[in-house]
Every structure is written in structure tokens, then in C-alpha cells.
Amino acid sequence: xTPCAAIHPSILNADQAHLADELARVEGADGLHxxxxxxxxVGNQFGGPSLAQTVLEHTSLxxxxxxxxxxxxxxxxxxxxxxxxxxxxxxxxxxxxxxLTRELHRxxxxxxxxxxxxxPLSVLEPVLAEIDLLLLMTVEPGFGGQSFIxxxxxxxxxxxxxxxxxxxxLRIQVDGGVNRSTIERAAEAGATVFVAGSxxxxxxxxxxxxxxxxxxxxxHHHP
Ligand code: DX5
Ligand code: ZN
Numbered sequence: 001x002t003p004c005a006a007i008h009p010s011i012l013n014a015d016q017a018h019l020a021d022e023l024a025r026v027e028g029a030d031g032l033h034x035x036x037x038x039x040x041x042v043g044n045q046f047g048g049p050s051l052a053q054t055v056l057e058h059t060s061l062x063x064x065x066x067x068x069x070x071x072x073x074x075x076x077x078x079x080x081x082x083x084x085x086x087x088x089x090x091x092x093x094x095x096x097x098x099x100l101t102r103e104l105h106r107x108x109x110x111x112x113x114x115x116x117x118x119x120p121l122s123v124l125e126p127v128l129a130e131i132d133l134l135l136l137m138t139v140e141p142g143f144g145g146q147s148f149i150x151x152x153x154x155x156x157x158x159x160x161x162x163x164x165x166x167x168x169x170l171r172i173q174v175d176g177g178v179n180r181s182t183i184e185r186a187a188e189a190g191a192t193v194f195v196a197g198s199x200x201x202x203x204x205x206x207x208x209x210x211x212x213x214x215x216x217x218x219x220h221h222h223p
Contacts, residue, residue, distance in 0.1 A: 005187060005217035006030035007210045008064055010175070010197035011055070012046060013144040023059045025206040030214075031085065032061040033175070033195045038069035041093050042142035049078055056083050064088060064133070066114065066175065066195075068141045073100050080109035088112030088135050088173075091124050101130045112173070116141060117149055121158055131170050133193070134159055138186065139176030144197040148177030153189045160190025183213050187220035 008031040014022035026032065034055055039045040056063055062085035067076055072089035073096055079087045080103075087109050094100050094113070101111035112133030113124055117140060128134065136156055139146040152174075159172050173193035174186045183194055196213055203209035 004192060005214050005220075006171075006193045007200075007214045007217075008033040008173070008193060008195050009200040009206065009210065010035055010066075010144065010195050011201075013197045014201045019054065020058045022201070023055065026200060026210060027060060028207045029061060029200075029210045031193075032059050032063045033197075034063050034065045034084070036065060036067045036069060036079075037142065040070045041090065042068045044142045049082065052079055052084065053082055062086070064110075064112065064173075066112075066135065067093075069093060076100060077103050077107055080104045080107035084109055086110035086112050086133050088114050088133055090114045090116065090141075092116060092119060097124075097127045098130060101127065114141075114175075115155075117152055121155055121162070125162070128162065128168055128170060129166065133173055134170050135173045135175055136191070137176055138174050138178070138182075141176070146177055148179075148182040148186075150185070153185060156186060156189035156191050163190075178213070180212065180216065183217050184220065187217040192217075 009026040010033040012035045036047040037044045064086040065079045065084040066088050072094045076089045104111040110132035114135035138148050138152045171193050172191045174191040175195035178194050178196045179199035200206050200209050
């Protein structure tokens with residue numbers, strides 16, 4: 001059964017020197033969110049294929065890779081090949097989303113597409129029926145620990161309307177500033193997959209925080 005609210009901790013702000021322990025702390029979450037940044041698409045660098053390999057070897061959770069990188073058409077498929085459950089490219093960084101999603105599916109991964117906060121949902125409308133995950137950024141991508149942009153709530157609601165009107169299969173994920181005080185607004189607007197970095201890794205008991213967030217979000221049911 002798919003839970004109506006899935007919590008995916010992001011390891012961006014975890015203690016990188018103790019990565020295996022940090023991954024163990026969140027066993028029991030619904031997935032693991034792996035941010036990859038190339039210092040071009042965003043002003044920060046993090047991860048890459050070797051980190052992805054290490055993470056895949058040390059977690060039993062399905063890994064969703066969030067690629068904040070230019071030229072995703074070229075660099076995304078390797079993350080599917082190595083076993084990420086979902087690979088998400090930014091709409092702003094792929095020129096051929098139909099080709100990319102088919103390639104990711106061919107390699108056995110789910111296909112996700114992400115939008116920066118200021119990119120309208122309309123740019124993805126033609127391809128929504130092809131993807132498994134729509135990632136709506138609720139902060140400017142690049143860094144953890146920023147505050148949730150409330151102006152994204154209508155965009156989440158608009159995505160939820162499209163999903164139900166067109167009977168789409170995709171899940172709506174939000175990423176950035178998700179914590180105890182913002183998750184319910186995002187859930188109410190229509191998100192069902194929640195990335196939480198600093199909220200989870202800043203907590204004394206990371207798994208308890210995951211459970212708390214999941215319970216808050218689960219009060220708002222979306223199919
Ligand atoms: C930011 C990343 C996020 C980040 C979220 O660009 O995409 O996944 O880790 O961190 P918090 O939850 O602290 O906003
Ligand atoms: Zn992310």
C-alpha cells in the first residue's frame with residue numbers, strides 16, 4: 001500500500017563524515033532524497049555518481065535522486081543505471097524531456113521532473129502524463145535550511161487539480177523548508193511526497209521526526 005504521505009529525508013545537511021550512521025538514522029522513512037549539485041545549475045556543489053553509489057550501498061530505502069545539474073539529458077541516465085528508484089531532472093536543464101523520461105523508464109527507474117520556484121507549471125503540462133514524480137521546489141534550489149515559500153501553495157494546488165482532472169499517475173513532491181510548521185499547508189494544497197532535510201537531521205531522534213511529519217501530512221488525504 002502506498003502511504004498517503006511519504007517522507008523522504010535529504011542527506012544534504014547530514015554529517016557527511018558519518019554517512020553510513022546518518023543513513024541508518026532514517027531507516028523507516030519512505031525514501032531517501034539524494035541531492036546532486038554541479039555548481040552551475042545552482043551555486044553549490046554536492047554529490048555525484050560516487051556518492052550515489054555509496055548511498056545506494058548503505059540504505060535499504062528507495063533513493064530519489066534530485067539532479068540540480070545542467071545538461072540532465074546527458075548525466076541523468078547513469079543514476080537510473082546504478083539503481084536509484086526515481087531520477088528527477090530539472091525542467092530548466094533538460095532539452096528533451098520525452099526522450100529522457102523514456103530512457104529512465106527503459107533503465108528501470110521512475111522519471112521525475114522538477115521546477116524551480118519561479119518556473120510556471122505550464123512548461124511541464126505537455127509531459128505530465130509521461131512522468132512518475134513532479135517535484136515542486138518550495139525554496140530556490142542549492143542549499144538546505146531555507147524557509148518555505150508560501151507563494152508556491154497555489155502552484156501545488158494547480159498541480160493537484162491537473163492530476164485529478166487528467167487522472168494522472170504522478171506523485172507531487174515538495175522540497176525546501178518542509179518542517180512541522182509548513183508540512184500541513186503543503187499537504188493540504190496537494191503534495192503527497194515531502195523532502196525534509198534540516199527538519200529531520202536537526203532533530204534529536206530523526207526517525208521520530210519522520211513519523212511526526214508523516215502523521216501531520218497524513219491528515220490531508222489525496223489519492
Ligand atoms: C535544496 C535541496 C533540498 C534540501 C532541503 O536545494 O534540493 O533537498 O536538502 O533542505 P531543507 O529541508 O533543510 O530545506
Ligand atoms: Zn532536493
